[in-house]
Amino acid sequence: DAKTTQPTSMDCAEGRAANLPCNHSTISGNEYVYWYRQIHSQGPQYIIHGLKNNETNEMASLIITEDRKSSTLILPHATLRDTAVYYCIVWGGQAGTALIFGKGTTLSVSS
Amino acid sequence: EPEVTQTPSHQVTQMGQEVILRCVPISNHLYFYWYRQILGQKVEFLVSFYNNEISEKSEIFDDQFSVERPDGSNFTLKIRSTKLEDSAMYFCASSEAAGSTFYEQYFGPGTRLTVT
Numbered sequence: 001d002a003k004t005t006q007p008t009s010m011d012c013a014e015g016r017a018a019n020l021p022c023n024h025s026t027i028s029g030n031e032y033v034y035w036y037r038q039i040h041s042q043g044p045q046y047i048i049h050g051l052k053n054n055e056t057n058e059m060a061s062l063i064i065t066e067d068r069k070s071s072t073l074i075l076p077h078a079t080l081r082d083t084a085v086y087y088c089i090v091w092g093g094q095a096g097t098a099l100i101f102g103k104g105t106t107l108s109v110s111s
Numbered sequence: 112e113p114e115v116t117q118t119p120s121h122q123v124t125q126m127g128q129e130v131i132l133r134c135v136p137i138s139n140h141l142y143f144y145w146y147r148q149i150l151g152q153k154v155e156f157l158v159s160f161y162n163n164e165i166s167e168k169s170e171i172f173d174d175q176f177s178v179e180r181p182d183g184s185n186f187t188l189k190i191r192s193t194k195l196e197d198s199a200m201y202f203c204a205s206s207e208a209a210g211s212t213f214y215e216q217y218f219g220p221g222t223r224l225t226v227t
Contacts, residue, residue, distance in 0.1 A: 034215065038154070041148075041200060041221070042220055042221065043115070043202045043204075043218030043219050043220050043221050044154060044202070044218045045218065046215045046216070046217060046218075049215065087154075093214055094214065095142045095161070095206055095207070095214035096142050096159045096161050096166035096167055096206075096214075097159065097166075097167055098144075098156035098159065098167060098169065099146075099154075099156065099216060100156065101153050101154040101155070102153065103153060
């Protein structure tokens with residue numbers, strides 16, 4: 001089973017920041033927090049990952065609390081194309097091992 | 112940008128028939144995966160493959176399923192005798208090999224399998 005808890009759904013206005021929370025209170029010291037998203041039944045798309053430091057790339061920022069029990073994915077300026085299901089996944093990161101998907105958060109961006 | 116490709120995009124088959132789903136992973140990737148997603152449900156791991164061997168498999172991946180790397184570019188999932196409950200989206204993914212820092216998996220667009 002997934003080791004994360006996410007809200008079922010969230011809404012965001014276009015152009016505003018979307019902040020998607022995730023709880024992972026049982027995360028182990030060597031496990032990473034990965035974020036993927038799935039747009040309308042397409043293949044999941046990798047967004048970002050982190051261990052304990054905050055991370056930023058061209059798609060998003062990831063804020064991980066100091067105790068690593070929760071994190072927030074930030075889409076700084078959400079667009080309609082960001083409407084998707086967002087998955088927070090705790091994963092050891094080893095090649096060949098399974099990603100365990102939960103139900104994720106359905107983010108709806110509206111104009 | 113390199114991407115994982117899958118064919119066909121949609122496959123319809125009759126119950127009991129064999130199907131082969133095809134994937135072309137990203138060219139410098141050496142780990143390959145299959146996942147499936149039944150309509151309205153979670154994405155589920157089936158199997159991972161490296162160096163012509165299965166690395167890990169789930170309980171779903173029973174004797175009806177097999178995987179193969181028939182040549183240097185394709186990676187296939189075979190279902191020997193399809194059942195109605197095999198109807199799902201099947202996603203192929205690939206990731207880099209040892210020596211990389213991280214092994215994030217990159218997914219293809221999926222094949223929708225409909226068993227009638």
